Every structure is written in structure tokens, then in C-alpha cells.
Amino acid sequence: MEHNRFFPPHAGVRLGDLAARLGAELVDAAHADRIVRSVSPVARAKDGDICYILSRKMRAELETSEATAILCDRALASLVPASIAVLISPRAHTAFALAGELLHPSAMRPEAMTSASGGVAPGAYVDPAARLEPDVTVEPMAVIGKDAEIGEGSHIGPGAIIGAGVRIGRNCTIAAGVTVQCALIGNNVIIHPGARIGQDGFGYAPGLKPGMIKIVQIGRVIIQDHVEIGANTTIDRGTMDDTVIGEGTKIDNLVQIGHNVRIGRHCGIVSKVGIAGSTRIGDGVMIGGASAINGHISIGDGVMIAAMSGVVADIPPGEKYGGIPARPMRDFLRDVAEVAMRASAREKKKGGKDE
Known part of the structure; x- marks a missing residue:
């Protein structure tokens, strides 16, 4: 691949x-x-690149590939041209991800925007009552509030705002323009540019006259170890309880998580998902892009929710749901097929009348 x-x-x-x-x-x-230096799509790979294939559908891409090596399952090895080295792995996708981390470590998390390397850069403000462990980098225009604590090896990007009393663990990356307040953050957390963590949630009571009265939000956001949060994602603090993001969970860009939501460990939440307040989400849940999750419901461990679904009620553990309103995947697919059949029948009937 051209670098x-x-x-x-x-x-x-x-x-x-x-x-x-x-x-x-x-x-x-x-x-x-043989020497490998980078990763690449199969069809555009050049000497020094490593790629992976997952199915026989990629046979045509191999015809133009000049890769040094291909990762694949043993059943696919015979597809690879003799000029390309073959690495057999039962989990080729995972192995490729690990190869990418080794070959391009700088792409694994946001890097410094300036030449600042270690310590507090000129132009940054750190409150005298804040506590920073050794080897913390604070880039220009960042603000660290009173009594904030930041662990060793963490990096605070330019223009980031770390509020009073916030605690950030070790080896974290808080990228440019992030705002963190009323939050406790674990170790090895990555927060991408523009994310907003810990602002008050959306809560109002009916007013005595037409209008609404704001409900106080005095909870926190707790983000456990090894969480990654995408650009411009927002996570509201709790009303009186906490909003919690479980260990190892990965959240894409432009996700909205409401107050008091509790998300389990090792979940995957794709772009433009909205999760309303006080929802409980179990471990290992996968939520497709642009899905909407109703408030005050429970989603069990291991649930998979298709993209653009509308979840309005509890989902038992291990289920696959999709559609609006979301329902078991077999029911959703049957409904989609039935609608398609009826549309086809109407078109045929219409065509017969035209004749």
C-alpha cells in the first residue's frame, strides 16, 4: 500500500x-x-505488507495482490498465490489486528498535537491543588481543575478541560477538546477528540405554570479500565446514582448515553446510538449503529441489536433483536420478507391491470 x-x-x-x-x-x-513493515487491503498490497482473508469471496482480490504475507484460516490457504507467504491462524482477523498494533503503534490512540513531551506545556493551566503523578503530559490550552488527580503516563491533549475533583487513572489518553467533569476514570482509557463526559443529564419536572423545572443532577460518571470512547460522544452524569461504563467497553463516535445508564463489560456500541436514562445493559452486548434504546429497561448479557433498531422493552440474555420496535431477529426477518412479498404481489397485480 502507498504509505x-x-x-x-x-x-x-x-x-x-x-x-x-x-x-x-x-x-x-x-x-x-521476509520483512513486513505495514498492513494493507489485499487488492492493493505491495511488498512489505501483510493482509488477511476471511472467505473465498476474496479470491479476485488476491489476483492483484503483491503482499509479502497473508493471514488466513487453514481452509483458505490454497487460495493464496505461491509468491505470497501464508500464516495460518484460526482467528485471522484477530491476528491481523495484533499485527497492526505491532507495526503501527502510533495509530492505536490519539497522539500529541504539539511537540510537548512530558510535563506541563506553556499555555496550559494546572490548578495548584491538582495532583499529577510523574510522566503526565499536559498540552497547551488544556485546563486541569482544582483537586483533579491524573495518573502516571497519562496524556491530556490541547484544549481539554479536566474539571475539579476528576480522577483519571494511569496510561490514559484524553484527546484534544475533550471535557471531563464529575467523573472517575480508570486505567488505560482512551477518550477521542470532542467527547463530553459528566455534564448534567436531561431531566425536568412539570412546572406549576406552563413549562418545565430542571431536576438537579448530582451523580457521577464512572468509566472503568480499558474503555475507549469515540469522538463527540456524550455521557451524562447520574441524577442521584452514577452513570457507569464497564471495563473493556468500546463506544464509537457520536453516541449519546443518558444519566444513570449502566453498561456492562466488553460491550460494543456503534455510532449514533442513543441510550435513554436509567437503562441497564449487561456484559458483552453489541448495539448496531443509529439504534435507539428506551429508558428504564434492561438488556441482558450477550444481546445483539441490529443497526437502526428501536428498543422499547427488556431483552432477555443472549437474544438477537432488530427492527422498530425491536423484536427477535427471526420475527423481524420474517416480517421484512412478508412486506417484500406483498409489495411484489401489488406490483404484479398493477402490471396485469396495465396490460
């Missing part, structure tokens, strides 16, 4: 060493000294 200035190729890793790091099997030991 750009933002993510230059690695200095080089021996294929034999890479296979060992990935737990993959190098089919031909004679290829062990």
Missing part, C-alpha cells in the same frame, strides 16, 4: 518473528526472513 506521512511504515519485522508473536503458523519456513 502516507501520518502513519509511516515500521522499520521491519521478520515474518518468522511476527508469526511467533501472533501465535500463527508460518506454512513455509523458507519465508521466515
